[in-house]
Amino acid sequence: MSQPQKVGFVSLGCPKALVDSERILTQLRFDGYEVSPSYTDAGVVIVNTCGFIDSAKEESLAAIGEALEENGRVLVTGCMGGGEQANLVLERHPKVLGITGPAAYEEVLSEVRRVLPNPHKPDPKLDLIPAQGVKLTPRHYAYLKISEGCNHRCRFCIIPSLRGDLVSRPIGDVMREAEQLARSGVKELLVISQDTSAYGVDIKYRTDFWDGRPLKSDLINLATALGDLGIWVRMHYVYPYPHVDNIIPLMAEGKILPYLDIPLQHGSPSVLKRMRRPAAAEKTLDRIKAWRAVCPDITLRSTFIVGFPGETEAEFDELLGFIKEASLDRVGCFKYSAVEGAAANLLDNPVSEAVKEERWHRFMALQQEISSARLKQKIGRSLDVIVDEITPDGAVGRSKGDAPEIDGAVYLSDNTGLQPGDIVSRKVTDADDYDLFGVVTEGSSTAATN
Numbered sequence: 001m002s003q004p005q006k007v008g009f010v011s012l013g014c015p016k017a018l019v020d021s022e023r024i025l026t027q028l029r030f031d032g033y034e035v036s037p038s039y040t041d042a043g044v045v046i047v048n049t050c051g052f053i054d055s056a057k058e059e060s061l062a063a064i065g066e067a068l069e070e071n072g073r074v075l076v077t078g079c080m081g082g083g084e085q086a087n088l089v090l091e092r093h094p095k096v097l098g099i100t101g102p103a104a105y106e107e108v109l110s111e112v113r114r115v116l117p118n119p120h121k122p123d124p125k126l127d128l129i130p131a132q133g134v135k136l137t138p139r140h141y142a143y144l145k146i147s148e149g150c151n152h153r154c155r156f157c158i159i160p161s162l163r164g165d166l167v168s169r170p171i172g173d174v175m176r177e178a179e180q181l182a183r184s185g186v187k188e189l190l191v192i193s194q195d196t197s198a199y200g201v202d203i204k205y206r207t208d209f210w211d212g213r214p215l216k217s218d219l220i221n222l223a224t225a226l227g228d229l230g231i232w233v234r235m236h237y238v239y240p241y242p243h244v245d246n247i248i249p250l251m252a253e254g255k256i257l258p259y260l261d262i263p264l265q266h267g268s269p270s271v272l273k274r275m276r277r278p279a280a281a282e283k284t285l286d287r288i289k290a291w292r293a294v295c296p297d298i299t300l301r302s303t304f305i306v307g308f309p310g311e312t313e314a315e316f317d318e319l320l321g322f323i324k325e326a327s328l329d330r331v332g333c334f335k336y337s338a339v340e341g342a343a344a345n346l347l348d349n350p351v352s353e354a355v356k357e358e359r360w361h362r363f364m365a366l367q368q369e370i371s372s373a374r375l376k377q378k379i380g381r382s383l384d385v386i387v388d389e390i391t392p393d394g395a396v397g398r399s400k401g402d403a404p405e406i407d408g409a410v411y412l413s414d415n416t417g418l419q420p421g422d423i424v425s426r427k428v429t430d431a432d433d434y435d436l437f438g439v440v441t442e443g444s445s446t447a448a449t450n
Contacts, residue, residue: 004034005118008042008071010063011136013050015192015236017078017102019145021048022136024077024108031109032118039070043116044097046108049089051079051162053337057088064093073097073115077108079162084341102163103148138388140421141188141232141404142181146174146222150194151201154265155276155344156305156336159194168200171217172208175225179211187421188232188386190403191222197239223247227255232386232423234403236261240284245291252295257400260291264302267322268315271308274347288326299401301330306363307356308336309347316359320366329374330407331367335360368433375408375431385410385438387422397424399436408434 007028011021024046025035036042045067049060060080067074075098080089082101089099097115100107137143149164150157178189193199200206200217207214215221220243226233233256238244240262251258264284266272291298304323306316323331335356338345378399385397388404395412402408412418412426426438 004032005043005116006034006036006041008036008039008045010047012060015143016145017048017050018136019143020103023105027105027109042071044073044075045071046075049076049078049080051085053339061092068093068095075111078102138420139185142186144178144189144191146191146199147193153276156342158339158341161341166198166202168203168217170208171215171222172210175210178226182229182231190234190236192236195239196237197241197244220246223250223256232257234259238262239278240287248291248294251298258295258298259401261301265305266319268318271311271315274310285325299329302328303332305334305336306359307351309344310349311351323367327370333360333363372433378428379431382425382427385424385426387418387420390415410436410438413439
C-alpha cells in the first residue's frame with residue numbers, strides 16, 4: 001500500500017484564519033495527505049498568512065522565509081495571498097511554488113495536488129478522520145465561523161479588499177457543525193466572523209432547516225439555537241446594532257454566555273466619523289447601560305485605536321471620558337498603524353509616533369484601573385470556571401467572562417481530579433489587574449458540568 005505524502009503547515013493570524021487552517025487541514029486529510037509536525041519530512045509547507053497590519057505582514061513574510069530556508073518548497077495562502085499583498089510576497093520570496101487567497105480551500109488543495117501528487121487513497125477503516133474535522137484548538141473549545149467578509153468600509157481596515165463582502169453561511173450548515181462539535185466533546189463554542197451582528201443580511205435572512213425545524217438565518221435565531229446545545233456559547237465581533245438588544249435576555253437566562261466582544265475603536269464622534277465606523281458613541285453608551293440593566297453579569301470587551309490621523313488632544317480626552325463611563329471589563333488598545341491600501345493613509349494631520357505612544361500609555365493606565373476595580377467586585381463570589389490547563393501548582397481556567405488567549409485567567413489552588421474541559425464552581429478569593437484566583441470551598445462542585 002502506498003504511503004501518504006506529508007504536508008507541513010504554519011497558521012498565523014486571528015481566529016478566523018485559524019478556522020481556515022482547520023478546514024484546509026481537514027480537506028488534506030480527506031485527500032489522503034498526512035500533516036507533518038516538522039519541516040524536515042514534509043514534501044511541501046503551506047503558510048497561512050495574516051496581512052491585517054504591517055507587523056502581521058512582516059511576521060508572515062518571516063515565516064515564509066523560514067519555511068523556504070528549512071524546506072525549500074512552500075505554498076502561500078491566506079490574507080497575503082491576494083491582490084497587492086501577493087505581489088509583496090513574490091517580491092520578497094520569488095521561490096514560493098504558488099499563492100492562493102484567503103478562504104480559498106479548493107484552490108489550496110489544487111496547488112498541493114499539483115506540486116505534491118499523492119497516490120495514497122485514505123482507507124476509512126485505517127485513516128480515521130474526526131467527524132468534526134481537524135481542530136487546532138484544545139479539545140474542549142472550538143471556533144465557529146458563521147460568515148466571511150464584511151460590508152463596512154472603515155478607513156483603517158483592508159479586510160473587505162482581502163476577504164470581500166459579507167457572505168453568511170446558512171443557519172442549517174452552522175448548526176450542524178455546532179452540533180457535531182458538541183457531540184465530539186467541545187464544551188465551549190466561540191462564534192466568530194468579521195461582523196457577527198450582520199449575520200444573514202446578505203442572504204436576506206433566508207429560512208433554512210436544522211433538526212427538522214425551519215429557522216431564519218439571523219443572529220437571534222442562531223443564538224437561540226446554539227443555546228439549546230447545552231454548552232458555553234461566546235459571541236465575538238458583535239457591533240452594537242439595535243437588534244443585538246434581543247440576545248441580552250438569552251444571556252440573562254443562561255442560554256448563552258453573558259459576554260459580548262464589541263469592536264468600538266473610539267469614543268469620539270468626530271473620530272468615529274473620520275474612521276467611517278457604524279454606530280454612534282452616545283447611543284453605544286445608552287445601549288451598554290440598557291444591556292447591564294437586563295443582564296447585570298454581562299462582561300463587555302472591546303478594542304480601541306489611539307493616534308488615528310487627525311486625532312486631537314480634545315478627541316483623545318473624549319475617548320478617555322468614554323471608557324470611564326462605559327467601564328468595560330476587558331479592553332485592548334492599538335496605536336494606529338498605516339496599512340498599505342487603507343483609505344486612512346490619505347487623511348491629513350498624521351499623529352506623531354511619540355504622541356501615539358504617550359496616549360497609549362495614558363489609555364492603558366486608565367483602563368487598568370477600571371479592569372482591576374471590576375475584577376475586585378467578583379471577590380467572594382462563586383464562579384463557574386472551565387479548566388484549560390493542569391499545572392503542579394493547581395489548575396488554570398477561565399470564567400464565563402474570559403475568552404481564550406485574549407482575556408484573563410482564573411488560577412485555581414487545586415488540581416485534584418480535574419482535567420482540561422471540566423467546568424467547576426470555585427470561590428474567588430483575590431484579583432489583580434487582569435486575573436482572578438479561586439479556591440475549593442465547602443459545597444463547591446468538582447465534577448465536570450455544562
